Amino acid sequence: MATAGSTAAAIRLDGRVVEISKPDKALFPSGVTKLDLARHYERVAEVMLPHVTERPLNLQRFPDGVSNGGIFQRQKPDYFPDWIDSAQTPKQGGDPVTHVVAADAATLVYLANQAAVTLHAWTSRRDRLDRPDRLIVDLDPSGGSAEDVRQAALAFGAILRDELELPPFALATGSRGYHVVVPLQRRHDHDEVRAFARDLGRLAVARDPERLTLEQRKAKRGGRILVDVQRNAYAHTAVAPYSVRALPAATVATPLRWEELDDPATRPDRWSIRSLPARLARGGDPWASIDDDAHALGAARRALDALLRDAGLDAAA
Structure with missing residues (x-):
């Protein structure tokens, strides 16, 4: 339940009252306000929390709105209340970083009040930071069409x-x-998972060099889709499911049923804060049982090595 006024609002949940300062402040050119952002995270908490709870988060904050530059924040600020959960992560050559962990809906709403538009989550959980439970291939188009990147996703899925x-x-x-x-089952470290993802990318690029590339430098991609596997490295993050993006229309990172990729109308930016509630009301979270499908990579690693050899490529280059 939320109450709004011209200078303040309060959202009551999880036995807490989270104050929303300047609730009418527009954070997006589309007119989406800070209170709209907070209400989004209140609405999606039930489906979002299973995907972020126990994972260290990096916060992408936009105190002056998404059109005015933002702050990428790893360290939990000292002024955050004690009830905001956190996790310490070792940092090579430096002090540990204390990240926010979203343990409940109230935390998501509190972060929205801090203008944390986008939440980026680790691929591992805090109890075993060295053992990721997600492998992620990020298909990032340098140019081309939404259709090209949809077809690329289908090819990786196949x-x-x-x-x-x-x-x-x-x-x-x-x-x-x-x-x-x-x-993934948590049997492999980040280096093993990243090596697997990179070799998967190399195989896909070898099969479709006109559409795909592993070239990190944009100037050398030639308009091809970047197959980015760096999110599998230790301490790297990926946009959290149901997180809002810092884009004019307040679009949302949305889990799909795999068969939705067969529909040419599916686009990466199809859903926004305003359209997502109807989608969730119709079908709920397509990833609700994702952890039931967790696999180890042993047999797949051997199969991938064979496919690389058949393609004239060496494994784990």
Whole structure:
């Protein structure tokens, strides 16, 4: 339940009252306000929390709105209340970083009041930071069309499902691309997962060099879709499911049913704060049982090595 006024609002949930300062302040050119952002995170908490709870978060904050530059924040500020959960993560050559952990809906709403528009989550959980439970291939178009990147996602899904016997899940990132995600049993470290993802990318690029590239430098991509596997490295993050993107229309990173990629009307930025509630009311969270499909990579690693050899490529280059 929320009450609003010209200078303040309060959202009551989880036995707490979260104050929303300047609730009518427009954070997006489309007119979406800070209170709208807070209400979004209140609405999606039930489906979002299973995907972020126990994961260290990085916050992308826009105190002056998404058109005016933002702050990418890893460290939990000292002024955050004690009830905001946190996790310490070791940092090579420096002090540990204390990240926010979203343990409840009230935390998501509190972060919205801090103009934390987008939440980025680790691929591992705080009890075993060195063992990721997500493999992510980020398909980032340098140019081209939404159709090209949709077809690329379908191609990755076919390799994973039909040739490696791994279950693919798709996320419309709310921006220009898709994430193809595999839930993992926590048996492999980040280096093993990233090496697997990179070799998967190398195989896909070898099969479709006109559409795909592993070239990080945009000037050298030639308009091709970047197959980005760096999100699988230790301490790297990916946009959290149901997170709002810092784009004019307040689009939302939206989990898909895999078959939705067969529909040409599906686009990475199809859903926004305003349209997502109707989608959730119709079908709920397509990723609700994602962890039930968690796999180890042993058999898939051997199958991928064989496919690389057949393509004239060496494994784990």
